[in-house]
Amino acid sequence: MENKVKLYTLSTCSHCNSAKKFLDKCSVRYDFKDVDLLTGEERKAVIEEVKRLNELCSFPTIIIGDKVIVGFREMEIREALGI
Numbered sequence: 001m002e003n004k005v006k007l008y009t010l011s012t013c014s015h016c017n018s019a020k021k022f023l024d025k026c027s028v029r030y031d032f033k034d035v036d037l038l039t040g041e042e043r044k045a046v047i048e049e050v051k052r053l054n055e056l057c058s059f060p061t062i063i064i065g066d067k068v069i070v071g072f073r074e075m076e077i078r079e080a081l082g083i
Contacts (some may be wrong), residue, residue: 005030008061016060
């Protein structure tokens, strides 16, 4: 069974871009939102969601199944994905 992978990122964040590149390299399908490119109510709602998952509201915030990983931590990501 494949874990659902979701990323909350900033378009200008090197760690966020590294996380996306790593997942792409591993052929992992994921959904992401570049929070800095959102506006209005959508942006507010997404920031609240990130704060619930990661109270510091830092990026990237990565959700794999029910595990939350803050930052680009390759070993933790590999472990959560089972790769």
